[in-house]
Amino acid sequence: MTDALDTVFAALADPTRRAILTMLLEDDMAVTDVAEPFEMSLAGISKHLAILAGAGLITQEKRGRVKWCKLEPDALRAASVWMQGFGQFEPVNLDAFERFLEAELQQDASEAPFQGD
Amino acid sequence: MTDALDTVFAALADPTRRAILTMLLEDDMAVTDVAEPFEMSLAGISKHLAILAGAGLITQEKRGRVKWCKLEPDALRAASVWMQGFGQFEPVNLDAFERFLEAELQQDASEAPFQGD
DNA sequence: GGCATATTCAACCATCCGGTTGACGATCGG
DNA sequence: CCGATCGTCAACCGGATGGTTGAATATGCC
Structure with missing residues (x-):
């Protein structure tokens, strides 16, 4: 019964795990490098990474003896959608947003120096 | 150091707490009524409500002997914003998007006296 | 006043969580 | 092959969490 949202x-x-995710926004990182800024044992960080991986928020790929951690922001989508059910805060009306993107695209095209294609 | 996001x-x-929040979307509820659909002691639900209140996700107001629980969706905003930092869910230039919405609105108003969906 | 209803408190329990340390298995480099 | 580096595993610890029960506290109703 343990939901993905759980x-x-x-x-x-x-907070440590959120910080790790933020770090991974920049780039993929090896476990040791993830651990470096924290005052915590490597094993501790390793556990945190396992939890993040268990939630699908990161994936880990071992290349050689180094295990690379990669952010998987898509795993946040379900949670984000769930929250959206409560609010006005999550801004976007997706329909309107698509029209917006389309309009923007056309505008860019008409503004560009080379129009024909 | 325990962040509000924590x-x-x-x-x-x-999941119980998420279900409670969903129930409260409909309407404010008394503690006993919140507890009713769950196979859990009233005291258990009371604890969950205390946690939700502690996170600011609900407020509780006692009127008579009944304590009413009210959803406070604003408390989700910080979390939502944090998540958006990772997202592709909403990669938008909000300013431009708002201008677009406004323009669309005016266009609708001038074009169609009534527009169904 | 006295009883029923609404809710919390207190104590307790099992389990999970975040952290540590030390040993271990891989893998790279010389 | 040897030593250093990368990372996890296993055992352990203290404290939080999710749940229970039973007693206690308000409040409402007749």
Whole structure:
């Protein structure tokens, strides 16, 4: 009965794990490098990474002896959608947003120096 | 050092609590009524409500002997914003999007006296 | 006043969580 | 082959969490 939302929200509930995710926004990182800024044992960080991976928020790929951690922001989508049900805050009306993107695209095309294609 | 995000995400990590929040979308409810659909003691639900209140996700107001629980969706905003930092869910230039919505609105108003969906 | 209803408190329990340390298995480089 | 590096595993610890029960506290009703 343990929902995917359970694990995602639980993973996000820890500040160390949120910090790790933020770091991974920049780039993929090896476990050791992830651990470096924290005052915590490597094993501790390794556990946190396992939890993040369990929630699908990161994936880990071992190349040689180095294990690379990659952010998987898509795993946030379900949680984001769930929250959307409560609010006005999550801004976007998707329909309107698509019209917006289309309009923007056409505008860009008409503004560009080379119009014909 | 326990961040507001910690408590909000932790509160959301439990399915019972998420279900309670969903119920409260409909309307404010008394504690006993919140508890009714769950196979759990009233005291158990009371604890969950305390956690939700602690995260600011609900407020409780006692009127007579009944304590009414009210959803406070605004408490989700910080969490939502945090998530948006990772997202592709909403990669938007909000300013431009708002201008677009406004323009669309005016266009609708001038073009169609009535427009169904 | 006295009883029923609404809710919490307190104590307790099992389990999970975040963290540590130390040993271990892989893998790279010389 | 040897030593250093990368990372996890296993055992352990203290504290939080999710749940229970039973007693306690308000409040409402007749």
